[in-house]
Amino acid sequence: MQHDPSASELHNTADRLEPYPDQRSLQAIVANNTNALLVLDHAGTVLFANEAALRLFGRQADQVQGSPFGFPLQPGLTVDAEIVRPDHSVVIVDLRVEPIEWDGSPAMLVILHDITERKQAEQLLIETQQLLHSALDALPSAIAILDRYGQVLAANVRWLQLGPLLGVEAIDCTVGAAFLAACQLGVGPAVVVAVAIEQLLASELESYEGEFAAVTHDRCWLAMRAVRFGSGERVRVVVVLEDVSARHQVEQIALARRRVLELIARQYELRTIIREMLQLLGEQITDLVYAAYMVRSAAVFASYNRYILHDDLPHLDQWARELLTQLPYHNQRVSELSLDSPHWQKIQDLIQMQVINRSWLIVLRTHRDPADGWLLLCRQSDMSLAFEEQQLLDHIEQLTTIALEQHVTLHKLAYQAHHDALTGLPNRLLFEDRLQHAIEHARRSNTLVAVLFIDLDRFKQVNDTLGHAIGDLLLVQVARRFELCVRATDTLARHGGDEFLLVLPEINSPQQVTAIARRLHEALEQPFFINGHEIFVSVSIGASLYPIDGTDVMTLQRAADMAMYRAKGTLRNSFQFFDAAITNSSLEQLQIETLLRRAIECNELLLHYQPKVNRAGKLVGFEALIRWQNAELGMVSPARFIPIAEDTGLIISIGAWVLREIARQMREWRAQGLPIVPVAANVSALQFSQSGFVQTVAETLAQADLPLGWLELELTESMLMGQIDNLRRQMIELRQLGVTLAIDDFGTGYSSLSYLHRLPINVLKIDRSFVAQLDHSDAMIERSLVSTIISLGHHLGMQIVAEGVETIGQRQILLDAGCDLFQGYYISHPLPAEAAASWLHSRAEANES
Numbered sequence: 001m002q003h004d005p006s007a008s009e010l011h012n013t014a015d016r017l018e019p020y021p022d023q024r025s026l027q028a029i030v031a032n033n034t035n036a037l038l039v040l041d042h043a044g045t046v047l048f049a050n051e052a053a054l055r056l057f058g059r060q061a062d063q064v065q066g067s068p069f070g071f072p073l074q075p076g077l078t079v080d081a082e083i084v085r086p087d088h089s090v091v092i093v094d095l096r097v098e099p100i101e102w103d104g105s106p107a108m109l110v111i112l113h114d115i116t117e118r119k120q121a122e123q124l125l126i127e128t129q130q131l132l133h134s135a136l137d138a139l140p141s142a143i144a145i146l147d148r149y150g151q152v153l154a155a156n157v158r159w160l161q162l163g164p165l166l167g168v169e170a171i172d173c174t175v176g177a178a179f180l181a182a183c184q185l186g187v188g189p190a191v192v193v194a195v196a197i198e199q200l201l202a203s204e205l206e207s208y209e210g211e212f213a214a215v216t217h218d219r220c221w222l223a224m225r226a227v228r229f230g231s232g233e234r235v236r237v238v239v240v241l242e243d244v245s246a247r248h249q250v251e252q253i254a255l256a257r258r259r260v261l262e263l264i265a266r267q268y269e270l271r272t273i274i275r276e277m278l279q280l281l282g283e284q285i286t287d288l289v290y291a292a293y294m295v296r297s298a299a300v301f302a303s304y305n306r307y308i309l310h311d312d313l314p315h316l317d318q319w320a321r322e323l324l325t326q327l328p329y330h331n332q333r334v335s336e337l338s339l340d341s342p343h344w345q346k347i348q349d350l351i352q353m354q355v356i357n358r359s360w361l362i363v364l365r366t367h368r369d370p371a372d373g374w375l376l377l378c379r380q381s382d383m384s385l386a387f388e389e390q391q392l393l394d395h396i397e398q399l400t401t402i403a404l405e406q407h408v409t410l411h412k413l414a415y416q417a418h419h420d421a422l423t424g425l426p427n428r429l430l431f432e433d434r435l436q437h438a439i440e441h442a443r444r445s446n447t448l449v450a451v452l453f454i455d456l457d458r459f460k461q462v463n464d465t466l467g468h469a470i471g472d473l474l475l476v477q478v479a480r481r482f483e484l485c486v487r488a489t490d491t492l493a494r495h496g497g498d499e500f501l502l503v504l505p506e507i508n509s510p511q512q513v514t515a516i517a518r519r520l521h522e523a524l525e526q527p528f529f530i531n532g533h534e535i536f537v538s539v540s541i542g543a544s545l546y547p548i549d550g551t552d553v554m555t556l557q558r559a560a561d562m563a564m565y566r567a568k569g570t571l572r573n574s575f576q577f578f579d580a581a582i583t584n585s586s587l588e589q590l591q592i593e594t595l596l597r598r599a600i601e602c603n604e605l606l607l608h609y610q611p612k613v614n615r616a617g618k619l620v621g622f623e624a625l626i627r628w629q630n631a632e633l634g635m636v637s638p639a640r641f642i643p644i645a646e647d648t649g650l651i652i653s654i655g656a657w658v659l660r661e662i663a664r665q666m667r668e669w670r671a672q673g674l675p676i677v678p679v680a681a682n683v684s685a686l687q688f689s690q691s692g693f694v695q696t697v698a699e700t701l702a703q704a705d706l707p708l709g710w711l712e713l714e715l716t717e718s719m720l721m722g723q724i725d726n727l728r729r730q731m732i733e734l735r736q737l738g739v740t741l742a743i744d745d746f747g748t749g750y751s752s753l754s755y756l757h758r759l760p761i762n763v764l765k766i767d768r769s770f771v772a773q774l775d776h777s778d779a780m781i782e783r784s785l786v787s788t789i790i791s792l793g794h795h796l797g798m799q800i801v802a803e804g805v806e807t808i809g810q811r812q813i814l815l816d817a818g819c820d821l822f823q824g825y826y827i828s829h830p831l832p833a834e835a836a837a838s839w840l841h842s843r844a845e846a847n848e849s
Helices: 005-016 021-034 050-059 118-140 156-167 179-184 191-202 245-265 268-282 312-328 342-353 387-418 426-444 459-466 468-483 510-523 555-572 580-598 639-648 651-672 695-704 722-735 753-758 780-795 808-817 831-847
Strands: 034-039 046-049 078-084 090-102 105-114 142-146 150-153 207-213 220-228 237-245 288-294 300-305 335-336 356-362 371-381 448-456 490-497 499-508 527-528 534-535 540-547 575-577 604-613 619-630 634-636 681-684 711-716 740-746 761-765 800-801 821-825
Touching: 021 046, 021 220, 034 050, 034 090, 034 156, 046 050, 050 105, 105 142, 118 150, 150 156, 150 575, 156 191, 156 220, 156 237, 179 191, 191 207, 191 237, 191 808, 207 371, 207 540, 220 245, 245 268, 268 300, 288 312, 312 342, 312 371, 342 821, 356 387, 371 387, 387 426, 387 711, 426 448, 426 490, 426 499, 426 540, 426 555, 448 468, 448 510, 448 555, 459 468, 459 695, 468 490, 468 499, 468 510, 468 527, 468 534, 468 821, 499 510, 510 540, 510 575, 555 575, 580 639, 604 831, 619 639, 619 651, 619 821, 619 831, 634 639, 639 651, 639 821, 651 681, 651 695, 651 711, 651 831, 681 740, 695 711, 695 722, 722 740, 780 800, 780 808
Parallel strands: 540 575, 619 681, 681 711, 711 740, 740 761, 761 800, 800 821
Antiparallel strands: 034 046, 034 105, 078 090, 090 105, 142 150, 142 237, 207 220, 220 237, 288 300, 288 371, 335 356, 356 371, 448 499, 448 540, 490 499, 527 534, 604 619, 604 821, 619 634
16 A cells, blocks of 8 residues: 555654654644654554644544544554544545654554545445446357367356356356367367367457357357457457357258258259158257158159168168058047057067167148158157257248149149150250250269251152151151160150251260161151052161260261261161261351451452463463451451352352452553553352353443453353353353453363354363473373363464463473463462563563664
8 A cells, every 4th residue: 555655754753752752743744744644652642643634534623632542442453444434424445544743752654545536436346336237247149258278267157067068068168267278189179169269369350250150069060250459468268159050950951941942943852852851850860760751643753861771771761661652541630659669560570679669650731632741750869859940840831832832833844845745755955954064973973975967858748749747757656666676775856857966875885886877867868658549668877976076065976967968968778876076067168258258348358469471481371369367357368258259159159359459450560551461350150150240241341441352251162061052142241242252271171172163262271281291200190281272272273372381391391282372370479460560571671662
């Protein structure tokens, strides 16, 4: 206890006084001291009281001095005392007694400190703590406050109940116990709790929340929240535990209910759904040994067991099935099945071995029957069904009603949604689902899966001649024959129209697929007899293999489809496996076709010009050769895109562009003062056969406004076969427009000499395949053929052009044979328009000289 310095000074002064000090000085110190001071004789009578003491006592000097103090005092005494004032208020003082001499006689100095407020504060603190403890004990949550060492500073009664469930001893949860250290050495959740508390004390976390399963109690769950406050040595952690077992159980039931409803929505089998319900019962009734459930209207039985030996289960299931099927309904929902009942006699040994103590029969109603569902429950403990467990039966009853109604309705809808209405076969949707499952199984088992795409040959002819009704009946009978050719594990589906799909899982080699395809073909060898009609049909089949040709449903179907079309295109009533190389070529062609459609509008097409010279080597004309410069493909060879353009009809618009571009270039050269020489353009058979072709040429010539004779059109020999009168009339119209006509690649086709005589052809071009061999030592036949062609052309009044001249030897042989014009790499490669213009400059200079 700290004393006022003036009091200490007084005491020290008193100790230093001689037996008879200056009493006047001593009295002055006592009188003027700020502390309450009393001077008492040894009998306890007050000799003197200073002003501070009088105020403390609430009395006058004459009321205090000369009066006994009230209880005996002696020097060295320190004690708390209560002073009752005249107004009945009480003052609590800290009283200290020291020996002094007063007026020459031994006396006692009493020093008084008013500690009323401090005492009241201490009392209030005690009461507050008591109130806090009472409040904590009244809370349903378990609460503990830990100091910076993890020791329990305070805890309520609930904490002593729930704390040990974390995996520590009960004594480790009491006030003063080292709870953190116990958790560090504990088991289960205690280890996690220890880490959380350590992080909170180290200020790594502000708070922590978690849920734990109790260590020693089944189906008991605890939710923990911990918060840190304070810092340094005053850091504290408040830990709150709540028993959330009831909520957890409700959530588990709700989750299980959703799981069952999801199975219903996904159209699982009713038996699977019932097993899930029994699993829910087993999760909530922890001592459930055996349960069996029979839905009589659907003839579905399922069971659940815990601790039943594998060999005993079939016998027990058979007994339960018979019991639940045959028992009559007695208007009682829950009835206990006594263990001494005759029903148990057949399995008495089994019952005793499984330690079944109580069992019940529960009747669960559905919309179809008040006694449709029969449930058998057998539990190990000798306990009645609790209220919560009976509520669980209500859930089972509701779910059964929903499942049964959905089972009936969805069974019909599912069949309609996944099967072809005509043939009853699985449709494409079900087929793709089965194929996906087959792929997943093959991935696990490292086997193959085959997909067959089957298309009836000439089925349209059956529909067109005999009618769609006969066609539908034919499809049904074809489906029935196909079904006899496949395994039970295979899936035969109708893709639509006259197309079928077949998935073959667990295939070990392609030979198995070939054998199946052969059986399908053999199944159609015999005719079909439908409404008096005898009908023969065949099929084209394509096949793809997982994982060789694809790893997903769509890729495998597409590959089988491509293989089927290749089979149909090669030889009907045949079978082909998918060929990736052919497919890549098809994809490339598709890419070229797509890009080619935009080539004109994107200004990607251009013309190169290959010079043609006479026998003296002077320029007499050009052949315009198309090129395609694409941003993705680069420079594309005509050999790649011209066949595609002809197949797709794009050659018509490309050919028209070529004529316009030649005319534009000729006008540009003319504007530069260059001489005009004929330019030849190749014409495709499709372009030439268009009814408006001559009109297109006429419009191009009119717009060009150039002297006649600048345009030469090259036709192939194959174009001369057909209606000679129409061909001759069209060619005469072109000649009248001033167009020169040439036969390109002569000698490689099947043109008739009479046609050549009757048609107005000006130029005959010898094919490069003959020219390429001329300078070989063993090319006597080629030389003879070339000489014959030149002689024939000259007799028919035609000019002869040799194309593909690449060596001086070839040119010399052609000169000797009388060839008129020469074209090829020996003369010049095809040139861009700018480079071709230099040839025209040379011709102009030669003319001037």
